[in-house]
Amino acid sequence: MNKVIYASRGGNTEKLAAAIAKGAGCEAFSVDSAANIEGVDTLFVGGSIYAGKIDSSLRKFLDKLSASQVRNIVVFGTAAGNKSALAEVKTILEPKGIKVSDEAFQCKGSFLFANRGRPNDEDLKHAEEFARKISEGSTHAL
Numbered sequence: 001m002n003k004v005i006y007a008s009r010g011g012n013t014e015k016l017a018a019a020i021a022k023g024a025g026c027e028a029f030s031v032d033s034a035a036n037i038e039g040v041d042t043l044f045v046g047g048s049i050y051a052g053k054i055d056s057s058l059r060k061f062l063d064k065l066s067a068s069q070v071r072n073i074v075v076f077g078t079a080a081g082n083k084s085a086l087a088e089v090k091t092i093l094e095p096k097g098i099k100v101s102d103e104a105f106q107c108k109g110s111f112l113f114a115n116r117g118r119p120n121d122e123d124l125k126h127a128e129e130f131a132r133k134i135s136e137g138s139t140h141a142l
């Protein structure tokens with residue numbers, strides 16, 4: 001079973017989360033309502049960058065996550081610039097023995113006057129295809 005969780009202050013990463021969930025054939029939950037993580041094969045974790053970091057609600061969620069709850073993590077997200085959440089998520093989870101895939105989905109997210117309309121339809125299509133490919137791979141690996 002796969003699952004999608006995300007933190008999104010302005011809705012950009014929430015849009016990606018819906019596309020990722022569609023591609024992976026599962027549901028997307030905001031971190032605030034994602035209490036029940038058990039027996040998850042691939043947990044897709046969505047987060048944006050705010051002042052160089054992931055949102056504190058996502059960090060708290062990841063701090064509590066243990067290796068017995070998930071098999072591996074795939075990160076996705078948006079940002080105004082080029083930084084993604086991947087490095088920070090790895091720093092939190094890898095010391096706990098939770099595998100974080102180097103394959104991640106990242107695209108531009110609108111911020112003030114930058115990146116208007118992003119993620120756009122094409123971004124969402126790519127996110128959906130990315131998740132479909134990943135989940136097909138994880139199904140084969142079982």
Ligand SMILES: Cc1cc2nc3c(=O)[nH]c(=O)nc-3n(C[C@H](O)[C@H](O)[C@H](O)COP(=O)(O)O)c2cc1C
Binds near residue numbers: 007011048049051110
């Ligand atoms: C308070 C704040 C700080 C931000 N800081 C950064 C930053 O340091 N680097 C960056 O690339 N984008 C930054 N952004 C842009 C967001 O990462 C971008 O708008 C993202 O798509 C927001 O996702 P969300 O709508 O899911 O919250 C910032 C946005 C906000 C609101």
